[in-house]
Amino acid sequence: MLRKFTVLFTKYPISRGMVVYAILWPSSDLCRQLATSGIQKDKTTPVDLPRLARFSLFGTLWVAPTVFTWVKISSRLIPGSSLRVAAVKAILEQFTYGPFSIISFYFxxxxxxxxxxxxxxxxxxxxxxxxxxTGVKFWPVVQTFNFALIPERNRVVFVGLASFIWTAYLSFMEASSS
Structure with a gap:
C-alpha cells in the first residue's frame, strides 16, 4: 500500500498537497472550534462536523490545487532560490495570490x-x-523561507503545514460575526 502511495505521489505531485490539506484544514478548524468553545459560556457545544467537512473539501479541492499552481507559476516567473529571489517571490505572492486566496476562501x-x-x-x-x-505579516516570512530553503517538490506540503496556523486564524475570522 505504501508503494501505491509513493507511485501516486510521484506520478501526480499535486496529490501530496491534496492529502496534506485534506487533513490539515479540518484539523485547524477543529482546533479553533475546541479553543473557542472553552471560551463560550455553554461548554457543551458539540463539534461542528459539517463545518469540518467543508474545510476538508475546500482545502483539498480548491486550496491545494491553487497553491500547487501558484508554486509552479512563481518558480517559472522568477527562477532561482536565493534569499533575494525568495523574498521577491514572497512579496509578489502577497499582492497576487494572497488577495485571491482570501477572497476565494470567504466567498x-x-x-x-x-x-x-x-x-x-x-x-x-x-x-x-x-x-x-494579518497575512502580510505572516506569509512573507513563511514563503521566503519556503522559496529559499525547501525543495520545490516539498513546497506545497511545507505551505500546508504553515497554513495550519493560518487556517486556524481564517476559521476564527470566518466564524466571527461581521
Missing amino acids: GMNLLEGKSSNEAWHEVENKFLQTWK
Whole structure:
C-alpha cells in the first residue's frame, strides 16, 4: 500500500498537497472550534462536523490545487532560490495570490454553507482587509523561507503545514460575526 502511495505521489505531485490539506484544514478548524468553545459560556457545544467537512473539501479541492499552481507559476516567473529571489517571490505572492486566496476562501466557504453570492460577497467586503493585513505579516516570512530553503517538490506540503496556523486564524475570522 505504501508503494501505491509513493507511485501516486510521484506520478501526480499535486496529490501530496491534496492529502496534506485534506487533513490539515479540518484539523485547524477543529482546533479553533475546541479553543473557542472553552471560551463560550455553554461548554457543551458539540463539534461542528459539517463545518469540518467543508474545510476538508475546500482545502483539498480548491486550496491545494491553487497553491500547487501558484508554486509552479512563481518558480517559472522568477527562477532561482536565493534569499533575494525568495523574498521577491514572497512579496509578489502577497499582492497576487494572497488577495485571491482570501477572497476565494470567504466567498467559497460561504457558498458551501448555503449562503447566497450576495451574502458571500458581503463577508468578503467585511473581512478581507483585516485578514490581508494579518497575512502580510505572516506569509512573507513563511514563503521566503519556503522559496529559499525547501525543495520545490516539498513546497506545497511545507505551505500546508504553515497554513495550519493560518487556517486556524481564517476559521476564527470566518466564524466571527461581521
